[in-house]
Amino acid sequence: MEKIVIIGGGIGGAIAHDLALRGFSVVVLEKGELCCGSTGRHHGLLHSGARYALHDVATAAECMTENRILRAIAPQAVEQNDGLFVALNDADMVHYRQFIINCEDAGIPCRELNTVDARSMEPELSPTIKAAAQVPDATMDAWRMAMHFFASARANGADIRPFSEAVGLLANNGAITGVEVRDHQRHATYVEKADMVVNATGPWAGKIAALLDIHLPMKPSPGVMVSMQPRLTGMVINRLHPAGEGDIIVPQRNQSILGTSAWIADDPDAVRTPANHVRQMIDLCAQMLPQLAQLPVVAAWSASRPLLVSATEEDPTKISRASQVIDHALADGVEGLLSVIGGKATTMRAMAEKVVDRVCAKTGRQIPCATKHTVLKHYRRFFRR
Numbered sequence: 001m002e003k004i005v006i007i008g009g010g011i012g013g014a015i016a017h018d019l020a021l022r023g024f025s026v027v028v029l030e031k032g033e034l035c036c037g038s039t040g041r042h043h044g045l046l047h048s049g050a051r052y053a054l055h056d057v058a059t060a061a062e063c064m065t066e067n068r069i070l071r072a073i074a075p076q077a078v079e080q081n082d083g084l085f086v087a088l089n090d091a092d093m094v095h096y097r098q099f100i101i102n103c104e105d106a107g108i109p110c111r112e113l114n115t116v117d118a119r120s121m122e123p124e125l126s127p128t129i130k131a132a133a134q135v136p137d138a139t140m141d142a143w144r145m146a147m148h149f150f151a152s153a154r155a156n157g158a159d160i161r162p163f164s165e166a167v168g169l170l171a172n173n174g175a176i177t178g179v180e181v182r183d184h185q186r187h188a189t190y191v192e193k194a195d196m197v198v199n200a201t202g203p204w205a206g207k208i209a210a211l212l213d214i215h216l217p218m219k220p221s222p223g224v225m226v227s228m229q230p231r232l233t234g235m236v237i238n239r240l241h242p243a244g245e246g247d248i249i250v251p252q253r254n255q256s257i258l259g260t261s262a263w264i265a266d267d268p269d270a271v272r273t274p275a276n277h278v279r280q281m282i283d284l285c286a287q288m289l290p291q292l293a294q295l296p297v298v299a300a301w302s303a304s305r306p307l308l309v310s311a312t313e314e315d316p317t318k319i320s321r322a323s324q325v326i327d328h329a330l331a332d333g334v335e336g337l338l339s340v341i342g343g344k345a346t347t348m349r350a351m352a353e354k355v356v357d358r359v360c361a362k363t364g365r366q367i368p369c370a371t372k373h374t375v376l377k378h379y380r381r382f383f384r385r
């Protein structure tokens, strides 16, 4: 049985689950605690895809498909609360009809609401909204969602090792043979042999590739989120305009999570949370829910998107959220190394399917993916063997 080593404990959980179901021997290496990267710290929006409807219909459609699948296979990680898109001014209204048409094209159920009905559903909405539409967005528990995948992977035999950092990639005659691992709990370094390695380190993916002098066309794009109390809405509230900054409010338990900003960074380990971004999130989101301007900030933090760099588009809010699996045998002459970058937490299962389809193709196995229909183990199973 081929041994596949996954580096990265975020969407790496979904990859481990799929690999284990298809009969591979699996090891996951994570340098910190599981989900300590973007996967455990994102906004918590299970996208319907409507956010991308105006500029990336393919990503919008993929989000809707995966939204339905995750609701079915991980119901305990999702609050089935829906989302509202609200137009605030005439500039937003210019996009309204196209938004409705594109949602339909992407297969996203979208219900047009008059402003009176929208405000009776969500009374904290600004009284000056011009239009609203309801879509199947949902609140997800970012950490629980990912841990459902890790629990299922471990139940099927995957060996999951937090606090285990990949510090070197080993290759012989142009083919990967293993990973040099620093065990931060035992303060020891060892070699983990591997038939293939999957680089699933998200914003750190460029650093892993650089261990073999490979250049990856990606950059970390951080964003700031702000948590305020209390929870003001039942539904997720989005601004109806081309995706930008400060235009999403996700209700999460008793809090309202505002976000997000976007900039391009060089090093995911050096990202901070700029104070002016916190103020900006409150000011922009208060245009949709005016009461936010009066509420106390509970916490503010940032996380980084692993974005594919585009030669033609420098605005990180406009770069596609599509994911890509890079086979370094084709791209760089290194056999046995795949990198997966881009995507969303909402599409982690689909990203894993793409990766494992590639692993199967390279190892000559013809085993179909079963993750669409396999209900995940509860995240608690990860801790109770």
Ligand SMILES: Cc1cc2nc3c(=O)[nH]c(=O)nc-3n(C[C@H](O)[C@H](O)[C@H](O)COP(=O)(O)OP(=O)(O)OC[C@H]3O[C@@H](n4cnc5c(N)ncnc54)[C@H](O)[C@@H]3O)c2cc1C
Binding pocket: 007, 008, 009, 010, 011, 012, 029, 030, 031, 032, 034, 035, 036, 037, 038, 039, 040, 041, 042, 043, 044, 045, 046, 047, 164, 165, 166, 167, 200, 201, 202, 203, 204, 208, 221, 222, 223, 224, 225, 259, 260, 302, 303, 304, 305, 306, 342, 343, 344, 345, 346, 347
């Ligand atoms: C501000 C913001 C808001 C977002 N909101 C949403 C949202 O609401 N909904 C949604 O669907 N998506 C959202 N996303 C996108 C989503 O968070 C990411 O697409 C996804 O979490 C990326 O997962 P990943 O596994 O690729 O990266 P990560 O989760 O960052 O995982 C990479 C892991 O690799 C580990 N690692 C790095 N180097 C090494 C090494 N040498 N050895 C071992 N391990 C290593 C890191 O510690 C990390 O845990 C948001 C992103 C941002 C930035």
